[in-house]
Amino acid sequence: MSRSGRNSDRRVKTAKGRTASQVRWLERQLNDPYVKQAKADGYRSRAAYKLIELDERFGLIRGAKRVVDLGIAPGGWSQVVRARAPRAGVVGIDLLPTEPIEGVTIFEMDFMDDAAPAALEEALGGPPDLVLSDMAANTVGHKQTDHLRTMALVEAGAWFAVETLEKGGAFVAKVLAGGTDAELLALLKRHFASVKHAKPPASRKGSSEWYVVAQGFKGRD
Numbered sequence: 001m002s003r004s005g006r007n008s009d010r011r012v013k014t015a016k017g018r019t020a021s022q023v024r025w026l027e028r029q030l031n032d033p034y035v036k037q038a039k040a041d042g043y044r045s046r047a048a049y050k051l052i053e054l055d056e057r058f059g060l061i062r063g064a065k066r067v068v069d070l071g072i073a074p075g076g077w078s079q080v081v082r083a084r085a086p087r088a089g090v091v092g093i094d095l096l097p098t099e100p101i102e103g104v105t106i107f108e109m110d111f112m113d114d115a116a117p118a119a120l121e122e123a124l125g126g127p128p129d130l131v132l133s134d135m136a137a138n139t140v141g142h143k144q145t146d147h148l149r150t151m152a153l154v155e156a157g158a159w160f161a162v163e164t165l166e167k168g169g170a171f172v173a174k175v176l177a178g179g180t181d182a183e184l185l186a187l188l189k190r191h192f193a194s195v196k197h198a199k200p201p202a203s204r205k206g207s208s209e210w211y212v213v214a215q216g217f218k219g220r221d
Contacts, residue, residue, distance in 0.1 A: 034202050038076070044099075046202060047134060048076035050211070051172075053200035055084065058213050060170055064088045066128045068120055068164075070111055070157050070173075071135030073098045081132075091123045111135065111153070117160055127166040133157035133173035136209075147176050154212075155184050162191050162220065169217040176208045188214045 034046035041048075055061045061084040069078045072092030078101050081090050092098065093107040093116060100106065105123045109116055121127075135157060137149035154173045161171035171192070188195045193216030203209050 043076045043079055044074040045076040048080050049202035050134075050200045051077045051080045051132070053202055054172060054198060054211060054213065055080070057198065057200075058170075058196075058215065060130060060172060060213075060215075061085050061088075064130045066091075066124045066126055066166075067130045067132065068092070068124065068128045068160075069104075070131065070133040070160075071153075072104075072106060075099065075101050075104075077132055077134055078104045081130075089124055089126075091120050093120060111160075112156060117164070120160075121164055127164055127169075128161075129166045129169040131157065131161040131165060131169070131171045133171075136174060150174075150176055151181060151184070158184055158187060158214075161214075161217075162187065165217045167217055167219050171212075171214040171217070173212050175210050175212050185212075188212065191218055191220075192216055193218060 034049050038044070038046045038048060043049075061067075061081055064081070064085045065087075066089045067081050067085070069081070069090060069092035071094055072078055073094040073096035075092070075098050078090050078092050081088060082101065082103055086103070090101075090104040091107070092104055093109060093111050095108070095110050097108055098106050107116070107119055107123070109119070133154065135150075135153040137146065137153055154175055157173050158171060161169070165171065171188070175197070185195065192214035195212065195214045197210050197212055199210050
């Protein structure tokens with residue numbers, strides 16, 4: 001509400017040529033304070049604030065030397081890393097095209113491609129101490145299928161972290177409602193000193209997304 005008491009929400013004036021869901025999405029974007037703040041701060045997406053909030057809670061970025069950003073597009077998370085750890089090497093990967101970011105090496109390819117992990121490691125020039133994953137599968141509209149497809153990406157990201165991380169490193173990944181499945185949770189608990197779930201304030205209230213934060217990598221078996 002505005003100070004005068006009138007509702008200050010912006011409405012999309014015309015729905016001509018748009019579906020009802022498109023109109024709702026546009027109105028939500030217009031009225032989202034994180035979207036407005038992202039524009040003001042120069043971040044490419046509101047998702048940047050999810051990482052900022054996670055970093056403030058868990059202390060993920062400061063001191064990082066080599067960082068991998070899985071699902072980098074449009075680049076907001078890497079922008080945050082560059083701002084908070086400007087000396088860190090950052091490598092990102094996404095199927096979608098991503099505009100260049102100074103100091104970040106970007107691969108436009110599928111992380112599930114057999115060649116992707118080696119390409120990331122080679123570009124980084126050493127073991128990462130932070131692996132970030134904001135990956136999510138393209139939805140097909142079937143809740144269970146969408147969940148399984150996204151969790152397959154989370155699992156692939158977790159195995160990449162376990163196989164490449166420097167001792168003491170951290171892994172952060174987006175998961176869906178219900179959190180990390182039992183098998184994957186067991187993998188993380190076996191290899192990390194701390195495994196927690198968090199929903200940063202920047203995640204929309206109606207969103208099913210949570211994040212798993214695994215810190216203190218113990219090393220490989």
